[in-house]
Amino acid sequence: MLAPVIALGAATNAGGAPRIEAAVPAPDAAPIAFLVDVSSGQILMEREADRRFVPASITKVMTLYLAFELIEARKLQLAQTFTVRPETFKEWHNKGSRMFVPKDARISVDDLLMGIAAVSANDGSIILAEGAAGSVDGWVALMNRKARDLGMNNSHFGTPNGWMDEGRTFTTARDLTTLARAIITRHPSKYARYFGREGFKYNNIAQANHDPMIGVVDGADGLKTGFTNEAGYGFLGSAKRNGRRLIMVIAASERPQFRNKAARELIEWGFSAHDIKPLFYKGNEVGFAEVQDGASDRVALLAPGTINATFPAGAPRNVKLTIHYEGPLQAPVAKGERIAELEIQVDGLPPSRVPLMTADDVPKAGTFQRLYNGIAGLIS
Structure with a gap:
């Protein structure tokens, strides 16, 4: 769908902070782009919405959704603790984004969820999967069952954290929007607790959230970035203003700055170029x-x-x-x-x-x- 570029005004606002332009991102900056107004269910913009791609760390949103569902069903508790297996520590203590869980540590589900949501913890995702389901394979099976229940018919998960798995993990922008809508509407209090944080400190190590909209875009409160060499740069994001919520996906961007700029501009365009009644x-x-x-x-x-x-x-x-x-x-x-x-x-x-x-x-x-x-x- 073609849409005009709408300028919001001067280059800076009254407080001196840079003003974000409102625009539909160009295809070379965001080959995949999708924007939905949750308040009405209407699609405001779509580009390659059903094209399959590798979600990378955006996969962790499904891990968090599954955890929230298990907590709601009283099959998992926030105060519950899991011991890190030596094999898990050896494989994941130094692999990609992590929360630096120590060897042989006992860690609570609450801390694991914080680490996964705020700093994209690969180690935390595996520890949660093994502790809650007994094995990574068992957890992944539950992830795929939840995806089917939600109607994510063009998605499949092969890992809890989105680590490269030769393409076994894939999704679409439309399916990710379905997932984001489910986690926000079904678990609003948990979403508010774990998503939208500017960072997280664990094991005396403070890390920042890589979300390109948190603290920059008014009303932004999640969800998750992703990157691998095979996936490029992607982002599943949401913002809420005056009771109105938008969910967006940007994927397959070649550079992080392309993804970040596209995400900020698209969400601003969604709010400024549309009215709701x-x-x-x-x-x-x-x-x-x-x-x-x-x-x-x-x-x-x-x-x-x-x-x-x-x-x-x-x-x-x-x-x-x-x-x-x-x-x-x-x-x-x-x-x-x-x-x-x-x-x-x-x-x-x-x-x-x-x-x-x-x-x-x-x-x-x-x-x-x-x-x-x-x-x-x-x-x-």
Whole structure:
């Protein structure tokens, strides 16, 4: 999708800090680029969104997501500690980015998650995998199961940390956005605790976070950079302003400065070149779905939360709304089921879909009700 470059103003802001230009990055700087407005679900910009690439350390976002899921299921605890295996220390104590876990150390899950999220700890990822799942292979199997559950159909993980594995680990920008959205929306408190930190100190060694937006872009709060020789430079990032969140992917950049500049410009363009408008608030009735063999022949569909639409700034706010479901629904229907989707079509942007939920229980019809429904159907 082509989009204009929008300048935000002078070269510096009132405080003297450099002002970030808002622009869609050029293809040579960001061969893969993807930007989604989570508040509406709409895609604002996409380039090679389904092209497979090696995520490198961005893989660790899936390791963190899996850990968060296990903690939520009470299969893993933050205070739980794992002992570093001698073999693990020997292989990973001096390999790539790390948190410098000492030999034979006992380390908590909380510290491991901090090290993985803030300083991209390769050693921490392996220690967590072995401690929580018994082996790296066992952990990787769980990672891939979670990817399938999320619908990341163009992704596969071969390691917990994204270390080079001859291409067995791959993903797409679209899939990474799905992962980021899941970790942010399903685990908001854990996301806020572990992501967005400027650095982390462990074993008396302080290290900085390599995130190109933290402390530079207003509202930036994660997620993860990645680099290997085979992958180039990539970044999965997010920022939130005034209740509105954007998620972006930049990948296959040749140099870190290309990636960093592209990420900052794209996120600013996403905020400045688009406006958002609420269509329905939580609990608003959006429409109806037909019900077969039920005590009622239809059920109201409600917005489970605020449903927004994103519009190109200054463009007419033309929007087409369509409800999709596989129907008629078969009774019984339970209240709160998410059995329908609202498609939002805005001129100039790809369509997006958001879930709708049923407003009431619809029990199965009794004998006389079914007879009445049948006669009513013949008459109508």
